[in-house]
Amino acid sequence: MSRSERFLNSNETFRAPPLHGEILYSRNNVCIHPPSLLSNTVTHHAGFLTITANVKTGSYSLILNWSPTEIQKKSLEKCEKTETEEVLDSTEDGQPCIEVESSLSPFRSSLSESKRGYDDEPHHGVCFEEKASSEVNERSDLKQGRSAASSYHGFVIRPPKNQAFAAFNIDLAEMRSLRLFFRDDACMTGELLIASHESQYKMLHFHHAGLDCVAEIFKDWKSVIMDNKNKVKCQWIENFSFVLPSLSAPERHPEEDLYRGLTVETWALSVDEFGRLENKWSIQKAVFFGGVDKMLRSTVWPFLLKYYTFDSSIVERNEIREKKSDKYGRLNICREKLMATNEDGEFWKNVACSIEKDVLRTDRANPFFSGEGNPNLEILERILLNYSVYTKTSYTQGMSDLLSPLLMEIREESDVFWCFVGLMQRTIFISSPSDSDMEKQLFYLKELLRILLPGFYEHLMLCGSGAFELLFAHRWILLCFKREFSESEALKIWEACWAHYQTNYFHLFVCVAIIALYGRDVVESKLACDEMLLHFSQLSMQMNGDLVLRKARGLLHTLRLSAVPCTLSEMFYISDSEHQDLPKIKCIREKACDGGCPHGGTIEQSNSVRYKLGKLLTQSL
Amino acid sequence: MSLKSKKEPQPQPQRRVFKVIVIGDSDVGKTCLTYRFCSGQFQDKTEATIGVDFRERMVDVDGELIKLQLWDTAGQERFRKSMVPHYYRNYSSFQNLPAWIEECNKYCSSSGGIPRILVGNKSDLKEKSEVDTNTAQRYADSHCMPLFEASAKEDKDFANIEAIFLTLAHKLKCHKPMMSGDYPSMKRATVLSIDKELVRKNSDSYCANC
Numbered sequence: 001m002s003r004s005e006r007f008l009n010s011n012e013t014f015r016a017p018p019l020h021g022e023i024l025y026s027r028n029n030v031c032i033h034p035p036s037l038l039s040n041t042v043t044h045h046a047g048f049l050t051i052t053a054n055v056k057t058g059s060y061s062l063i064l065n066w067s068p069t070e071i072q073k074k075s076l077e078k079c080e081k082t083e084t085e086e087v088l089d090s091t092e093d094g095q096p097c098i099e100v101e102s103s104l105s106p107f108r109s110s111l112s113e114s115k116r117g118y119d120d121e122p123h124h125g126v127c128f129e130e131k132a133s134s135e136v137n138e139r140s141d142l143k144q145g146r147s148a149a150s151s152y153h154g155f156v157i158r159p160p161k162n163q164a165f166a167a168f169n170i171d172l173a174e175m176r177s178l179r180l181f182f183r184d185d186a187c188m189t190g191e192l193l194i195a196s197h198e199s200q201y202k203m204l205h206f207h208h209a210g211l212d213c214v215a216e217i218f219k220d221w222k223s224v225i226m227d228n229k230n231k232v233k234c235q236w237i238e239n240f241s242f243v244l245p246s247l248s249a250p251e252r253h254p255e256e257d258l259y260r261g262l263t264v265e266t267w268a269l270s271v272d273e274f275g276r277l278e279n280k281w282s283i284q285k286a287v288f289f290g291g292v293d294k295m296l297r298s299t300v301w302p303f304l305l306k307y308y309t310f311d312s313s314i315v316e317r318n319e320i321r322e323k324k325s326d327k328y329g330r331l332n333i334c335r336e337k338l339m340a341t342n343e344d345g346e347f348w349k350n351v352a353c354s355i356e357k358d359v360l361r362t363d364r365a366n367p368f369f370s371g372e373g374n375p376n377l378e379i380l381e382r383i384l385l386n387y388s389v390y391t392k393t394s395y396t397q398g399m400s401d402l403l404s405p406l407l408m409e410i411r412e413e414s415d416v417f418w419c420f421v422g423l424m425q426r427t428i429f430i431s432s433p434s435d436s437d438m439e440k441q442l443f444y445l446k447e448l449l450r451i452l453l454p455g456f457y458e459h460l461m462l463c464g465s466g467a468f469e470l471l472f473a474h475r476w477i478l479l480c481f482k483r484e485f486s487e488s489e490a491l492k493i494w495e496a497c498w499a500h501y502q503t504n505y506f507h508l509f510v511c512v513a514i515i516a517l518y519g520r521d522v523v524e525s526k527l528a529c530d531e532m533l534l535h536f537s538q539l540s541m542q543m544n545g546d547l548v549l550r551k552a553r554g555l556l557h558t559l560r561l562s563a564v565p566c567t568l569s570e571m572f573y574i575s576d577s578e579h580q581d582l583p584k585i586k587c588i589r590e591k592a593c594d595g596g597c598p599h600g601g602t603i604e605q606s607n608s609v610r611y612k613l614g615k616l617l618t619q620s621l
Numbered sequence: 622m623s624l625k626s627k628k629e630p631q632p633q634p635q636r637r638v639f640k641v642i643v644i645g646d647s648d649v650g651k652t653c654l655t656y657r658f659c660s661g662q663f664q665d666k667t668e669a670t671i672g673v674d675f676r677e678r679m680v681d682v683d684g685e686l687i688k689l690q691l692w693d694t695a696g697q698e699r700f701r702k703s704m705v706p707h708y709y710r711n712y713s714s715f716q717n718l719p720a721w722i723e724e725c726n727k728y729c730s731s732s733g734g735i736p737r738i739l740v741g742n743k744s745d746l747k748e749k750s751e752v753d754t755n756t757a758q759r760y761a762d763s764h765c766m767p768l769f770e771a772s773a774k775e776d777k778d779f780a781n782i783e784a785i786f787l788t789l790a791h792k793l794k795c796h797k798p799m800m801s802g803d804y805p806s807m808k809r810a811t812v813l814s815i816d817k818e819l820v821r822k823n824s825d826s827y828c829a830n831c
Contacts, residue, residue: 035660035676037656037664037666037667037668038666038667198638198688200677200688354647357647357648357669358647361648361666361668361669362668362669365666397647397669397671398669398671400669401668401669471672474671475671475672478671478672479671483668483671533673533675534675537673537674537675
């Protein structure tokens with residue numbers, strides 16, 4: 001039986017409850033990533049984790065203690081000082097009381113197992129992490145910038161002077177939920193997310209195995225509590241779940257894993273003697289399912305962003321390039337003149353001012369943009385200014401974030417500019433100065449949630465109208481997940497969206513996938529709007545991008561199979577594709593559908609409606 | 622997550638959470654200000670905030686441990702527009718806001734409306750200051766809010782920044798009875814914004830914080 005199957009089928013033999021104070025688990029090198037203010041910079045802080053049983057009359061709980069490796073090395077005095085504020089009654093003396101019971105309680109085995117693991121590889125992990133942390137530290141300490149919610153600081157009265165990496169104790173009985181997110185197929189590594197009733201979060205990273213043991217302990221604990229006759233109320237153990245690193249067969253897109261992504265070889269094979277691409281369709285599919293090889297990005301992105309058409313030859317592309325380069329040069333001169341003259345002076349001054357501010361704050365952790373007076377910053381600024389003049393619109397925050405990866409990969413200023421123009425047109429979001437595009441996106445997302453995640457949708461209804469603004473998804477959509485995932489994962493998501501495979505709105509399926517995988521706590525703990533926002537912002541840079549992408553492809557497939565309601569029909573229409581692959585559209589009798597569905601949906605009997613419609617709708621049917 | 626567990630397994634009263642929303646022009650230092658308060662550190666480089674970020678810190682207000690939850694918003698109006706009304710709407714509709722403030726005044730006679738504070742950030746850049754203290758003070762006075770000048774960058778100014786938020790926490794605490802009494806669900810409530818006019822008027826180095 002595979003490990004993941006074991007987690008699902010919990011028919012383990014009953015184990016006797018542990019004794020009070022017994023250490024059930026201990027492991028070094030469990031990481032905390034302090035909130036960073038810059039995305040894509042992670043500082044690892046390795047520490048020592050112990051889980052201790054806290055058994056008293058009428059209460060079964062686990063105490064989770066984490067203390068940083070660095071502090072352990074420092075004087076004991078200091079260590080105690082840091083801990084005193086947070087230490088629990090079970091460890092009153094400042095030291096966890098270690099039961100040296102010789103009887104072989106079942107839990108002993110897991111203890112010795114974990115201890116053995118620790119002894120076997122104490123240096124490998126620790127050294128690695130420490131090096132990493134001290135290196136990254138100097139750099140990223142200067143930088144950190146953004147971060148959602150630092151659960152961190154909630155634990156201490158005073159922010160520690162050196163770093164906010166103080167040891168902490170958590171009584172799991174006081175927690176709201178426990179979520180385990182496994183990373184690898186063997187279910188050894190991953191993240192443990194603990195949320196308190198006050199919506200404070202702690203995330204522990206198990207980079208080098210160990211999460212499997214933790215999961216076992218929680219599972220055992222759950223059965224101990226469930227078997228307890230005095231039924232203690234225990235929310236945390238009820239709200240305890242796993243996210244496995246793989247999807248079950250029905251959740252997967254049937255074509256998943258058939259495509260390895262676009263590699264240098266496959267690309268070379270798809271091009272004919274004139275440089276024309278022979279099978280656009282299969283290229284789009286390859287990109288959609290597997291992304292583009294990093295080496296190929298500068299070659300392939302201009303096609304995905306409609307700078308070149310797939311059927312153009314090399315000669316034609318060179319012509320286009322030359323023409324566009326001239327045009328860009330003229331635009332640049334024009335813009336310089338415009339900025340110099342006083343015509344609409346105030347407007348352009350404001351635009352230039354906000355661009356300048358944002359350029360200095362864009363991806364500065366990336367070596368490509370680092371350092372004072374980096375010439376790439378000037379290019380970034382120039383392109384944004386020219387774009388503003390070209391479209392005669394103001395600059396909108398977030399544009400610099402979307403542009404910077406293009407500049408990093410494509411490099412040549414004029415090419416980057418035209419690709420950016422393509423991106424802005426194709427990506428739909430952020431492209432217009434009005435908010436109507438955003439509203440449309442949110443409407444579609446809402447509809448998708450209603451159909452694909454009815455449980456979550458119902459929760460939103462209970463929260464009231466404010467919840468339907470889907471505030472937590474705004475940044476996802478506006479920056480296309482750039483701040484939610486590591487750079488490589490985010491770019492893979494971008495490419496999957498740019499493939500425009502079956503829909504122009506794949507990013508919305510990615511949103512639904514995130515909620516499907518990581519939103520369980522929202523529904524189970526009945527989080528209010530602001531707590532929901534907090535929940536998802538906690539998870540940024542912590543989620544498994546590959547898994548989310550797979551889930552999103554699966555959701556797209558599911559929706560297409562179940563017939564698309566006519567309100568969403570536009571999502572599946574790809575304007576310039578000769579290969580229209582429209583799913584079955586079903587009229588759901590919206591107001592606009594009186595006297596014939598304008599979306600071409602077929603009307604079905606209400607009893608054949610397979611999915612849950614909103615209350616109102618059900619009534620009207 | 623609680624700091625200390627109780628000796629007895631009695632139901633712990635839920636810790637109160639005060640929310641503070643920080644608004645102001647782009648690049649005035651909202652992120653740095655909140656980060657300094659919550660972590661004690663200054664970040665030289667930050668990213669433009671898109672949407673809203675959260676930062677939190679526990680504070681001791683007259684012996685009660687309170688979580689201050691800072692909502693660090695985006696400076697550019699486009700996103701704030703969708704943010705700020707939502708913040709109010711959690712508890713009451715945006716349209717009802719004037720009535721709500723009135724109600725607030727009725728119960729909390731000590732101050733007018735919901736607590737607001739004006740912060741002039743980047744006080745370390747004295748030579749570049751575009752707003753002199755007197756002007757800012759007059760403006761703050763006319764809107765019944767305290768003015769703080771601070772620098773998220775200067776280490777020695779940390780106490781000053783703490784004072785800003787602690788003042789706010791105290792002010793909020795005095796507003797609390799009316800909140801929790803009338804609307805039990807609002808125990809996590811409050812604190813509103815400053816008007817945009819003010820932010821613009823105070824130009825670059827001022828960030829309004831409510």
